Amino acid sequence: xxxxxxxxxRRVQPASLEYxxxxxxxxxxxxxxxxxxxxxxxxxxxxxxxxIKNKKQNQCNWLNVHGLxxxxxxxxxxxxxxxNNVIISDILNITRGTRLDxxxxxxxxxxxxxxxxxxxxxxxxxxxxxxxIQDGLIIGYFGNLPAVSGLQ
Numbered sequence: 001x002x003x004x005x006x007x008x009x010r011r012v013q014p015a016s017l018e019y020x021x022x023x024x025x026x027x028x029x030x031x032x033x034x035x036x037x038x039x040x041x042x043x044x045x046x047x048x049x050x051x052i053k054n055k056k057q058n059q060c061n062w063l064n065v066h067g068l069x070x071x072x073x074x075x076x077x078x079x080x081x082x083x084n085n086v087i088i089s090d091i092l093n094i095t096r097g098t099r100l101d102x103x104x105x106x107x108x109x110x111x112x113x114x115x116x117x118x119x120x121x122x123x124x125x126x127x128x129x130x131x132x133i134q135d136g137l138i139i140g141y142f143g144n145l146p147a148v149s150g151l152q
Contacts, residue, residue, distance in 0.1 A: 030047070061136060063140070077139075
C-alpha cells in the first residue's frame with residue numbers, strides 16, 4: 001500500500017487572519033438561502049451588506065462562502081456577526097486538522113473533503129469545509145488545499 005504525502009502549509013500565529021490555502025483568480029463568492037417549512041429564497045453572488053439585509057430572524061439562514069482568499073470579506077463578515085477571531089483564524093488556516101469548538105454561543109467545526117480530479121484519477125483535491133452554527137444561522141466556508149498526485 002502506498003502512502004500519500006502532501007506538503008504541509010506554512011505556520012501562522014493562532015489569532016492571525018491569514019489564508020493558508022490556494023490563491024486563485026476566482027473571487028470569494030457568497031450564496032444565501034433563507035427558508036422555513038413553506039418557502040425557500042436563494043440569493044446568489046451577494047456581498048456582506050446584502051447578507052445582513054436579507055437574513056430573516058424567524059427563518060433558517062444558510063450562507064455559503066466559496067473561496068477564502070479575500071480575507072477582507074471574511075473579516076467584514078466576522079465583524080458584522082461579532083465572531084471570535086480565533087474561529088476566523090481557524091477557518092482561514094486550512095492546513096489544520098479536523099476541529100470542533102463551542103465559543104460564545106457559536107458551534108464551530110471543520111472537516112476535510114477529498115474530491116477526485118475529473119481528468120486525472122491519480123490526482124485528488126482536498127477541500128476544507130468549516131461550519132459556524134448560531135441561532136437561526138449556518139455558515140459554510142469552503143477553501144482548497146493543493147492537489148495530491150501519484151495515487152495508484
